[in-house]
Every structure is written in C-alpha cells, then in structure tokens.
Amino acid sequence: MTTARPRRLEGVDRAAPIWVLAAAALLMLILLPLGWLAYMSVRGAAGFTLAHYARVLGDPTLQKALWNTVVLALWSGMVALLIGAPLAWLTARTDLPWRRSIQHLVMASFVTPPFLGAFAWVMLAGPNAGYLNRLYRELTGRADPLINIFSMPGLIFVVAIYTFPYVYIMIANTLGLIASDLEDAASILGAGRFQVARTITLPMVLPAILSGFILAVLQALALFGSPAILALPAGFHTVTTQLWSFFQYPPRVEMAAAFSMPLLLATALLLIAQKQLLGRRGYAAVGGKGAQRRVIRLGGWRYPALGACLGVLGAAVFLPYGILLKAAFSRAWAQPLTVDNFTLDNWSFTFLSLTTQSAIVNTMELGVLTACVGAALATMLAYVTNRRIIAGHQVLAFLAVAPVVIPGVVLAVALFVAYTRPPFLLYGTLWILFLAYLTKEMPVGYSQSDATLRGIHPELEEAGRILGAGRFRVLREITAPLARSGIIATWCFVFIGVIRELSASIILFSPNTKVISVVIFDLKEEGQFGAIAVLGIFMLVMTFVTVVVMQTLLGRDVMGGRQAGGAA
Amino acid sequence: MPGITITGLTKRFGEVGAVVGLDLAVRPGELVALLGPSGCGKTTTLRLVAGFLAPEAGEIRVGDRVLSSPALVVPPERRRMAMIFQSYALWPHMTVAQNVAYGLRFAGVGRADRDRRVDEMLRAVQLGAYGARYPGELSGGQQQRVAVARALVVEPEILLLDEPLSNLDASLREEMRFEIRRLHERFAITTLYVTHDQAEAMVISDRVAVLREGRVVQIGPPEELFEHPRTRFVAEFVGKTNLIDAVADGARSVARGDLRLRVAADGLAPRAPVVVSIRPHQIAIGPPAGAAAAPAGANVLAGAIVRASYLGEMVDYQVRLEGSDVVLRVTGPTPARARPGDAVAVTVPAEACVLLPAVD
Numbered sequence: 001m002t003t004a005r006p007r008r009l010e011g012v013d014r015a016a017p018i019w020v021l022a023a024a025a026l027l028m029l030i031l032l033p034l035g036w037l038a039y040m041s042v043r044g045a046a047g048f049t050l051a052h053y054a055r056v057l058g059d060p061t062l063q064k065a066l067w068n069t070v071v072l073a074l075w076s077g078m079v080a081l082l083i084g085a086p087l088a089w090l091t092a093r094t095d096l097p098w099r100r101s102i103q104h105l106v107m108a109s110f111v112t113p114p115f116l117g118a119f120a121w122v123m124l125a126g127p128n129a130g131y132l133n134r135l136y137r138e139l140t141g142r143a144d145p146l147i148n149i150f151s152m153p154g155l156i157f158v159v160a161i162y163t164f165p166y167v168y169i170m171i172a173n174t175l176g177l178i179a180s181d182l183e184d185a186a187s188i189l190g191a192g193r194f195q196v197a198r199t200i201t202l203p204m205v206l207p208a209i210l211s212g213f214i215l216a217v218l219q220a221l222a223l224f225g226s227p228a229i230l231a232l233p234a235g236f237h238t239v240t241t242q243l244w245s246f247f248q249y250p251p252r253v254e255m256a257a258a259f260s261m262p263l264l265l266a267t268a269l270l271l272i273a274q275k276q277l278l279g280r281r282g283y284a285a286v287g288g289k290g291a292q293r294r295v296i297r298l299g300g301w302r303y304p305a306l307g308a309c310l311g312v313l314g315a316a317v318f319l320p321y322g323i324l325l326k327a328a329f330s331r332a333w334a335q336p337l338t339v340d341n342f343t344l345d346n347w348s349f350t351f352l353s354l355t356t357q358s359a360i361v362n363t364m365e366l367g368v369l370t371a372c373v374g375a376a377l378a379t380m381l382a383y384v385t386n387r388r389i390i391a392g393h394q395v396l397a398f399l400a401v402a403p404v405v406i407p408g409v410v411l412a413v414a415l416f417v418a419y420t421r422p423p424f425l426l427y428g429t430l431w432i433l434f435l436a437y438l439t440k441e442m443p444v445g446y447s448q449s450d451a452t453l454r455g456i457h458p459e460l461e462e463a464g465r466i467l468g469a470g471r472f473r474v475l476r477e478i479t480a481p482l483a484r485s486g487i488i489a490t491w492c493f494v495f496i497g498v499i500r501e502l503s504a505s506i507i508l509f510s511p512n513t514k515v516i517s518v519v520i521f522d523l524k525e526e527g528q529f530g531a532i533a534v535l536g537i538f539m540l541v542m543t544f545v546t547v548v549v550m551q552t553l554l555g556r557d558v559m560g561g562r563q564a565g566g567a568a
Numbered sequence: 569m570p571g572i573t574i575t576g577l578t579k580r581f582g583e584v585g586a587v588v589g590l591d592l593a594v595r596p597g598e599l600v601a602l603l604g605p606s607g608c609g610k611t612t613t614l615r616l617v618a619g620f621l622a623p624e625a626g627e628i629r630v631g632d633r634v635l636s637s638p639a640l641v642v643p644p645e646r647r648r649m650a651m652i653f654q655s656y657a658l659w660p661h662m663t664v665a666q667n668v669a670y671g672l673r674f675a676g677v678g679r680a681d682r683d684r685r686v687d688e689m690l691r692a693v694q695l696g697a698y699g700a701r702y703p704g705e706l707s708g709g710q711q712q713r714v715a716v717a718r719a720l721v722v723e724p725e726i727l728l729l730d731e732p733l734s735n736l737d738a739s740l741r742e743e744m745r746f747e748i749r750r751l752h753e754r755f756a757i758t759t760l761y762v763t764h765d766q767a768e769a770m771v772i773s774d775r776v777a778v779l780r781e782g783r784v785v786q787i788g789p790p791e792e793l794f795e796h797p798r799t800r801f802v803a804e805f806v807g808k809t810n811l812i813d814a815v816a817d818g819a820r821s822v823a824r825g826d827l828r829l830r831v832a833a834d835g836l837a838p839r840a841p842v843v844v845s846i847r848p849h850q851i852a853i854g855p856p857a858g859a860a861a862a863p864a865g866a867n868v869l870a871g872a873i874v875r876a877s878y879l880g881e882m883v884d885y886q887v888r889l890e891g892s893d894v895v896l897r898v899t900g901p902t903p904a905r906a907r908p909g910d911a912v913a914v915t916v917p918a919e920a921c922v923l924l925p926a927v928d
Contacts, residue, residue, distance in 0.1 A: 459657035465644035466618055466651045467722060468674030481661045 015471045019389050022380040023396055029439050030399050033414035034406075040417045041257035052258035065237040066262065069221060072156060072238055077217035079160035083312050084167030084216070085209060090305055092175040094296045102309050103172075109316040110165035111543050113500040114158075115225025115517070116536045120320030121158050122229060123327060123529060125149040129334045131323060150234040159226050161316040163219040167212035174208035180294040207277045214274040218267055222407035224503035225517075229524065239263050240409045240503065247507050253417060260410040267405040321540075327533035346530035356535065358512075359519040363499050366430060366515065370437040371495040375487055377438070378445035378494075379453075383479075386453040400446035403439050408503030411436055415508060428510040436504040441494040448493055452486025485554050492550040496543050570631030570725055571596040571758055572617065577626035578782075579612055586612040588782035589626065599752050599759040600787075601769035604779035605805070610762045613779070614728050617760060618651055619644040630726060645674070650719035651728040654735065656711050658703035664690070664714050665699035671722035689721040692751075709740045716748070720755060727759040733768060745771045766806050770794070778802050785928075794847075799928045803845040810851075810896050812844045813926065820918070827892040829867050831921040841926035848899040850920035853885060853906065856913045867916040871896070873906045887914055 042048055056062050090096045091103055124132050127145040136146040148154060178201065186196045224240040231238055237245070239259065246256035298305055327333035331343045350356050378400070384390055385397040403411070415436050419426035426432040456479060464474040502517040509518045516535055523532045572594040579587045587609040594600045602610040615621045617628055619641055628636040635642045650671065658667050665686050672682045690696050693713040703711055712732065719727060732748075733741045749772050752759060763769050769776045770790035777787040778801075786793060786802045797803035800811060814822040814829070816836035822829050822844060829844060836842070856870060871887040874895060885898040885906065898914060906912050 457655050457657060459653040459655050460659060462618070462620055462644070463651065463653060463657035463659075463718075464670065465620075466647070466649055466728075467671030467718070468645045469670070470643070470645050478659055482659075 015475070016390075018380065019384045022377060022384065023390065023392075025377060026381060026396060026399055026442070029435065029442070030402055033411070033418040033439070036418040037257050037260060037410070037414035040254055041261060043254065052254045053261070056255055056259040057262075061237070062242060062259065065239055065242040068152070068231070068236055069239040069263075071152065072159065072227070073217045073220040075156045076159040076163055076220035077213050079156060080164040080167050080216035080220075081209065081213045083160065084164035084212060085171055087164070087309060087312065088168045088171035088175060090298075090309065092172045094298050094305070095302065096298060096309070097302060097306050102313065105313045105317050106165050106168050107547075108544075109162060109313065110169075111496065111547060112162060112317070112320070113225070113502070113517070113536075113539065114162040114223055115229060115502050115521070116324070116539065117162050117316070117320050118158050118226040118229040119520070119524070119529075119532055119536065120323050121149050121154075123323045123333060124319055125154065131334070134334070150230055152231075152234070152236070155227060155230040155234075157315075158230060159220050159223060160216075161312070162226075163216040164312075164316075166215040166219060167209075170208045170212035170215065171205060174205050178204055183294075211274040211277045214270050214277075218270050218274075218404075221263065221267055221270075222409075222503070224407075224409050224506065225521070228506075228521070240407060243409045243413060244506060247413075247416075253413070256413045257417060260413050263407055264405065264410055267407060271405050324533045324536050327529050328537055330530065333529045333533070346534050350531045350534040353531075355514065356516075356519055356531075359514045359516050360538075362430060362433075362513060363515045363517075366433055366437060367495045367498045370434055370441065370498045371491045373434075374438050374441050374445045374494040375449070375491040378442065378449040378490055379483065379487055382446055382449035382453045386450065387458060397446075397450075401443040404443040406440075408436075408440060408501065409507065411440060412504040412507035415439075415504070427508070428513065430513050432508050433505060433513060433515065436508055437494075437498045437501060440501065440504060441497045444493050444497060445490050448490040449483075449486065452483050452490070455486070456482050488553050489550050492546045496546050499542055500539060569596045569756065569758060570633075571598070572726060572760065573629045574613075574617070575626055575629075577613065577616060577628065578624045579609075579616055579621060580624060585782050587616065587623075590779075590783055592777055592784055592787070594758055594760060596758055597756040598774045599749075599761060599772060601761045601763055601773040601776045602779055603763055603766060603769040603776050603805070605764060608779040609782040610764075610779050611730060612782075614651075614730055614760060614762045617726070618649060618728055619647050647726070648724055649726040649728060650722055650724035651730065652715045652719050652732045654731045656703075656715040656732075656735075658711055658714055658718075660703055662702075663699065664695065664701050664703065664706070667703065667714055668699075668718045668721050671718065675722055685721055689717045692720075693717045708736055709744065712736060712744060713747075716751065720751065720757070723755075724757060727757045729759065729761045731762055731764070733763075734765075741768070748772055770806075776806075778805060796922065797845065797924065800843050800845075800924050801928050803922070803924060808848055808897065810846045810848065810894075811924075812846070812894055814842055814844055816840045816842055822921075822923075824894065825892055827869070827889060827894060829916070829921055830865060830918040831923055832919040833923045836923075843924040843926055845922045845924055846896070846916055846920055848884070848897045850917065851896060851898045852915040853887070853898050853900045854913055854915070856911050863917065865918050867918065867921070869914050869916065871912055871914055873908050873910045873912060876904055876906060876908060878902070878904055887912060889914075 041052055042050065044051055087102070087106065091099045091106075096102070122130070124130055125145075125147040127133060127148040127150065130145065130147070130149065132147060133145040137143065149158065182204070183196050183200055186200045187193075191199060222240070224244065227238040227241050228244065232241060239262070243256050243259060243263075246252045246259065323333075326337050328346055329343065330337055330341050331345070332341060335341050381396055381400050385393045385400075406414070415432055416427060418424065419432050419435070426435070460478055460482065461474050464478045465471070469477065500517060501515070502521065505515050505518050506521060509515065514522075516539055520532050520535050520539075523529075523535070572592070574590060574592040577587050577590040577592075578585070590609070590613060592600070592613075602613060604610050612621065616623055616636060619636060622638070622641045623636050624638060626637070627634055630647070633642075634640070635647055659670075662670070668686045668689060669682055672685060677685065686699070687696070690699055693716055695710060695713055695717065698706065698710065698714075703714060706714065712735075715732070729748075733744050736744060745768055752772075761769070761772060766776075770793075773790065775787055775789055776793055777784045778793065779785065780801055786798050788796075793802060793806045797806060803809050804811065812824055812827075812829075814824040814827075816838055817823040817828065818838075819834050819836055820830055822831055822836070822842055831844060870890040872890070874886040874888050876886075877884040881902065883900045883902055883904045885900055887896045887898055888894075889896065896914060900906075
C-alpha cells in the first residue's frame with residue numbers, strides 16, 4: 001500500500017479540463033452562429049438598423065411565403081394528427097392484425113428522407129407523366145389528371161405522410177404507459193365505455209396528442225426538400241425555399257438573416273409550448289411496473305381498420321419505394337417495366353459519375369466524422385450534466401437540445417455568416433458542413449447519451465473510486481464499458497441524420513463539397529429520375545443497415561424511443 | 569486500526585443545511601450506526617466521510633490523518649476505505665470474482681495472492697462456487713454478499729455502509745443483520761453504518777448515533793438509547809413509547825389534570841413542564857381488583873380498553889385512563905385477557921416513567 005500523504009493537489013479533479021473543453025465547444029457551436037445571425041439581421045451601413053426587417057416583412061411576395069408556410073405547417077400537422085393518432089391507438093391497444101409489421105413500417109416512413117418521398121410522389125402523381133395519373137387516364141379515358149402533386153394540397157399530403165410518425169410515436173408511447181387498471185377503476189365506479197374514454201383515457205393522452213401535433217408542425221415548418229420539389233414548380237414559395245433563394249446569385253445575406261428570425265421565433269415558441277404541455281401533467285403517474293393493458297377487440301372493424309392502415313403505409317412506403325425501385329431499373333421510368341425497358345445502366349451511370357463518386361465519399365467522410373465527434377461530445381456533455389460536475393450544467397443541457405428549434409436552412413444561413421470571415425474561413429470546405437451537421441444532430445445525440453448515462457447508477461462509479469481507482473480509470477473500466485452500446489446507438493443516430501441531410505447542405509455546399517442529397521437535388525434539374533432513384537435507394541439501404549446494426553447491438557427497438565429529431 | 573473523528577462538519581445543498589456542525593467520534597474497531605429519518609443528513613455524512621462530497625466547515629480525521637476539510641479533500645481512492653452501497657453497485661460487466669478482485673489491483677497485491685484472497689473471501693460469504701457468475705445471475709441476497717465481499721477483501725481501514733439491507737425482503741434482511749454483525753466481530757473494522765431502521769441499528773451496532781436535522785442528538789449503546797433517551801425525539805424514534813406532557817408537582821411526581829404519576833427522578837422543580845416517556849411493554853395490565861398485588865411505589869391507574877389488537881405473540885392495547893385524556897398503549901401477553909369496553913387496572917413502575925425535557 002502506498003502511503004497517501006494529503007497534498008493540496010489531491011483535491012483537484014484532473015479530468016476537469018476535458019469537461020470544460022466540451023462545454024466550451026458546445027457554447028461556441030451554438031452561440032457563435034446564432035450571434036452572428038442576429039447581428040447580421042440588424043447591421044446597416046451606418047450601424048444598427050431595422051431596415052432589413054422592414055423590407056422582408058413589408059414585401060408582399062415574402063408575406064405570401066410566410067403565409068404559405070403557416071398554411072402548410074398547420075394543415076400538415078392536422079393531417080399528421082388524423083393519420084397518426086388512430087394508427088397509434090390501433091397498434092397500441094387493439095387486436096388489429098399485423099401490429100408489429102405496421103409498427104415497423106411506420107418506422108420505415110419515419111427514417112425515409114422526406115425529400116426522397118417527395119421525388120417519388122412526383123413520379124407517382126405528377127400531372128402529366130405521373131404513374132397514377134396515367135393509370136387513371138387509361139382506365140377512364142379522360143384527359144385531365146386525377147391528382148396534381150404540384151399544389152398546396154399535394155405538398156401538404158406529402159409532408160404529412162412523413163411527419164405523422166412524430167404524432168404516432170408520442171401517442172403510442174403514452175398509450176403504452178397507461179395501465180388498464182386506471183380505466184378499470186373508472187368502470188368499477190360506474191363509468192360506461194364511452195365515459196371512460198372521454199374522462200380518463202383521452203385527458204391522459206391529450207398532452208401527447210397536442211405535443212405530437214406540435215412536433216409535426218415543427219417538422220413541416222423546417223422542411224426544405226419537399227417544398228423545393230413540389231411548391232417551386234407550382235409557382236409558390238415557403239419560408240425555407242425563400243431563404244434558399246436569397247442565396248441564389250446575388251446573395252442577399254442580410255435579408256436572409258432577417259427573414260430567418262420569424263421562423264426561428266415560431267419554432268422556439270412551439271417547442272416551449274410542447275415542453276409545457278408535457279411538463280404539467282406528470283407522466284410518472286402514468287407509469288407503473290407490470291401494469292396490465294387490456295387489448296380492445298375490434299370485432300368486425302378489424303379488417304377495415306387494417307385496410308386503412310395499409311392505405312396510409314401504401315402512400316408513405318409501398319408506392320414510393322415501388323416507384324423508386326422501378327425507376328432505378330428502367331430505361332424510361334414512366335413506361336411499364338418490361339424486359340425491353342429493364343436496364344442496369346442507371347446504376348453504372350450513377351456510380352461511374354465522378355460527381356456522384358465524390359459526393360458519396362464526402363457524405364461518408366462527413367457521416368463518420370460527425371458521428372464520431374458528435375457521439376463523443378454528446379457523451380461528455382451528458383456525463384457533465386448527469387453527474388453535475390461543473391457549475392452551470394443546466395445551461396449546457398439546455399444548449400445541447402436548443403438546436404432542435406433551428407431549422408436546417410436557418411442554421412445554414414447562420415453558419416454561412418459566421419464562417420465566411422476571419423478567423424474562421426470555412427465556407428467552401430467540408431468543415432462548414434461538418435459544423436452544420438454536428439450542431440443539427442446535437443439534440444438527438446445528447447438525448448440518446450443522456451438516456452444512456454441516466455441508466456448508469458453513479459454508485460457504480462463511486463464503488464470503483466472508494467476501492468482505489470482514480471477518476472480516469474473509473475471512466476475507462478466502469479463507465480465506458482457500461483455505456484458502450486448506448487454510445488454506439490448515439491453514433492448511429494447521428495450518422496443516419498447526417499447522410500440524409502439536405503436543408504443545410506443545400507446552402508453550404510460548394511462544387512467540391514457536394515453530398516449525396518445535394519446531388520439528388522441537382523439531378524432533379526436535369527430530370528434524371530433513374531439516377532435519383534438509384535441514389536435514393538442507396539441512401540435508404542445505408543439508413544436501414546445502420547438501424548439494423550443498432551437494433552442488433554442494443555437488442556431493442558431503438559427507433560420507438562426516439563421522440564424528437566431534426567428535419568431533413 | 570484507526571478511529572474516525574468528525575468535528576464541526578457542515579455541508580449545505582443550496583439553502584438547506586444537510587449536515588450542520590456535526591461532531592462524532594468512532595473508536596477504533598467500533599461499529600457505529602447513524603440512525604435517523606430521511607433528510608436527517610446521515611447519508612450526506614457518510615458521503616462526506618467517503619470523500620464524495622467536500623465539507624464547507626469542520627474536518628474529518630482518520631487516526632491522525634486529516635482527510636476532509638474545507639481546504640482539502642483527499643479523493644475517495646486515497647482513503648483506504650471500502651463502502652457498501654444501497655444499490656450494491658456491482659459492476660454488471662464483470663464476473664463476481666472480477667468484482668471482488670477489483671480493489672486488490674490498487675492495493676499492491678500480486679496476482680496469485682489476489683486470486684487466493686478473492687477465493688477465501690467468497691467462501692467467507694458462502695459464495696465459493698459463484699466466482700464465474702455475473703451479478704445479474706444472482707439473487708438479491710447473493711448480490712448483497714458479493715458487495716460485502718468486495719468491500720472486505722481489500723482489508724480497509726474504514727468500512728462504510730449506506731442502508732445496505734433496504735433492498736432485501738424482510739426475512740433475508742433479518743438474516744443479513746446477524747451476518748454483518750458476525751463479519752464485524754471477525755474482522756473488527758472501524759465501521760459507519762447508515763440506516764433508518766432502528767431495529768437494524770440496535771442489532772448491528774456497538775453504539776447508535778441518532779441524527780436529526782444534520783446533528784447528532786444522542787449517541788450511545790442501544791440499551792442506553794432505549795432506556796435513557798435524552799429527548800422526546802429519541803424516545804419516539806427508538807422503539808414505541810407513550811409520551812405524556814405534564815408538569816412537576818412534587819420532587820418525585822408529575823401531574824396532568826387529575827392524573828398523578830410517581831417518576832424515576834427527584835429534585836424536580838415545582839410547576840416545571842416535563843414529558844414522561846413510558847414504554848408499552850413496561851406497563852402491566854390486569855383486572856381492576858388485581859391492583860393490590862402491585863409492588864410498592866408503582867403507579868396503579870384505572871382505565872378502560874379502547875382497542876385491543878391481537879398480533880400473535882402479543883396484544884397491543886389502547887387504554888383510556890379514568891378521569892384523564894391520556895390514552896396509553898400497553899403491550900400484553902397472549903391470549904388476550906381484555907376486550908374493548910372492559911375496565912382494567914394498569915400498573916406503571918416509577919422507574920419506567922422516564923423524564924424528558926419538555927422541548928427538544
């Protein structure tokens with residue numbers, strides 16, 4: 001045994017610099033761009049000015065874009081609620097057939113990049129060549145299309161079928177927590193079935209319903225891809241597409257900065273409202289170990305309900321995936337897939353293209369780099385906040401999830417402003433994309449790491465310390481092995497988020513730093529649907545492989561636990 | 569084998585003082601229980617001793633080594649202590665043997681020696697065949713014994729236990745009390761034991777320190793605490809008791825309305841407010857006519873049974889005293905001899921009436 005003579009140095013935590021560094025990195029990651037964004041929006045030739053705000057808010061075209069965004073977001077939220085709530089109830093509480101499969105398919109819709117879904121629906125329901133419209137014309141002999149996807153209702157539809165999973169997850173999780181005995185307690189006191197639903201079940205699920213709705217609205221507000229693909233050809237703008245167009249030549253950065261603010265404000269307010277809703281009624285009261293949940297028999301409604309579910313999933317998954325597959329293997333995607341029309345040229349054309357190759361390499365580099373740095377940073381931050389190591393740890397927890405309110409396009413504007421000037425000249429490099437992804441994925445990464453570390457009782461570390469292991473040794477030999485699978489899950493979440501990112505990339509890329517999503521977006525301009533389909537499938541396969549790896553490693557359904565993430 | 573000396577220890581969380589000027593001396597080789605209700609500061613005290621928390625004032629010494637003071641806190645890993653946690657804190661990714669061997673790696677013990685000591689210790693806690701298992705494969709009681717083995721194998725100078733039995737079921741808990749006491753007698757390590765269970769504290773400890781609002785209000789062997797509590801709080805917390813607010817009306821007697829009691833004291837100041845504590849099992853209960861058999865000097869009081877609860881090995885009576893608002897709890901033998909409404913006489917020896925200050 002060593003003789004431990006107390007010295008002053010022994011009281012110093014040698015790991016402190018690491019925690020402080022992680023905290024500083026987070027502060028810089030978030031505050032620097034947002035600070036610049038705010039500054040830029042009020043900077044005039046002669047100092048402070050509100051002229052940019054006056055211009056963007058006074059311009060009728062921009063007012064129209066704002067209004068379109070409001071319409072899009074509220075309607076999408078409502079449609080998502082109408083789809084997600086019944087689906088959640090059906091899979092969580094009834095004897096609907098194929099419940100597990102339906103859950104998995106909802107998750108498939110959840111991880112599908114919305115812009116890919118939008119492309120698929122262009123191929124399905126474009127007014128002229130759209131597959132469904134051609135089918136309709138052939139069957140009825142009429143000349144006008146059945147559906148025109150290039151319209152506000154079309155856009156709302158496509159956005160809603162990829163945002164309803166947010167509502168679904170919120171409600172399904174809550175329903176899963178309400179034990180049947182709470183409902184039985186009401187029945188035994190004389191409440192009828194309908195009264196139980198109205199007075200017990202619904203009020204308990206209501207916060208989840210509302211907050212699911214808000215999450216869906218948030219997603220719709222922040223989306224760039226779907227409006228860019230569907231609204232621009234239809235001749236209207238939303239806020240996100242408008243922000244993007246400010247960056248077309250000549251760039252008007254001050255206008256973009258000022259126009260970002262209403263969107264940022266709206267998302268921030270919505271998120272605060274959602275937290276309030278969830279915070280007020282204790283979800284803890286909903287819990288309870290070994291709670292029994294009775295399955296509600298649908299009787300004759302079983303198969304009609306299944307049909308409705310399959311209809312929704314058909315629109316979100318089967319039809320889009322089908323048309324993407326068909327387009328990937330066809331010479332002419334609009335023609336039937338016959339032997340003559342079958343080809344592998346799309347694949348060779350796509351993967352032999354130098355642009356695509358470099359985009360794949362860029363995407364992979366960024367995905368791996370961001371996932372590694374993101375998982376490490378998120379884990380360190382979650383450790384600091386969970387173990388309350390440094391003063392102000394609550395602020396760190398807040399900042400780590402704050403980027404949830406920053407739409408990708410707005411984040412891109414902010415990063416563009418912050419990193420096109422000394423000392424950080426990053427525009428035109430992969431580093432600015434890296435910073436964008438790291439910031440955007442921080443909330444998801446942090447939440448995942450936080451859950452992981454919450455599961456590791458501090459006493460496990462203390463038991464090591466008291467037996468003679470120092471802070472670093474305990475981290476290495478006890479904390480790290482226990483957190484390993486959780487950290488891998490964080491890595492996967494970040495990786496999936498990065499490889500599908502479009503809305504920030506579309507503003508921050510340069511000719512040498514294109515990523516897959518940007519290439520897909522460019523291919524649209526050239527009408528290369530075959531190549532779009534190939535790259536889209538490639539992206540989906542990478543995503544699903546990552547999900548499967550993650551679920552195998554963790555041995556549980558990880559996607560089900562995820563509640564909020566960034567929009568693609 | 570050093571003891572622990574704590575002087576003026578203070579630790580606040582925000583505005584709340586968890587530990588306020590706490591003094592405590594644990595003699596070498598002694599087992600002292602820190603007993604108190606939740607929020608009394610007992611766990612905070614233990615964590616201060618372990619070095620997981622830094623004090624704001626006061627100091628903690630082991631032998632003549634200062635381990636904690638506001639100016640310096642020796643980190644936990646340099647304290648040569650071991651601790652058994654409420655959650656057991658067994659590392660789920662290590663086998664039982666690896667868990668137990670962990671601390672020996674830092675004690676300069678060679679590999680061969682290490683294996684031998686782990687083996688011996690596992691046999692001492694009756695887990696000789698379980699070294700290769702993982703903690704998740706053991707029952708709660710077995711996990712508890714692994715935690716004990718992991719702490720004892722390093723031959724610590726000081727052993728700390730934080731409510732180690734609170735996760736066990738009642739019968740196992742009772743068995744483990746004797747087990748811990750047996751291990752203490754075998755290894756004689758200076759030990760601090762935190763619990764909120766007074767029966768547990770009394771079975772296990774050499775001395776019990778009762779904590780309240782961050783201070784030690786009384787410390788002593790279990791018998792002393794039980795028989796001579798110094799405050800109302802201690803009397804109520806350690807065992808069941810009847811507390812009667814009264815005033816002195818003679819050198820050796822007190823009164824409450826028409827009720828007069830001879831008590832085990834003399835030289836009481838007249839009209840001084842006091843509290844009398846009477847343990848239920850020291851009161852005898854009998855038919856009204858049986859009063860004549862009472863020893864001289866005992867209080868014989870008439871009353872009526874309000875409630876009689878049959879508990880198997882005894883009967884818990886509530887007796888309303890005649891001409892008084894006092895309801896006494898009395899423990900009687902089984903089978904039950906009186907039923908609600910029956911008139912009875914209760915006999916309270918003067919020495920069973922312990923006087924306490926009216927205010928804590």
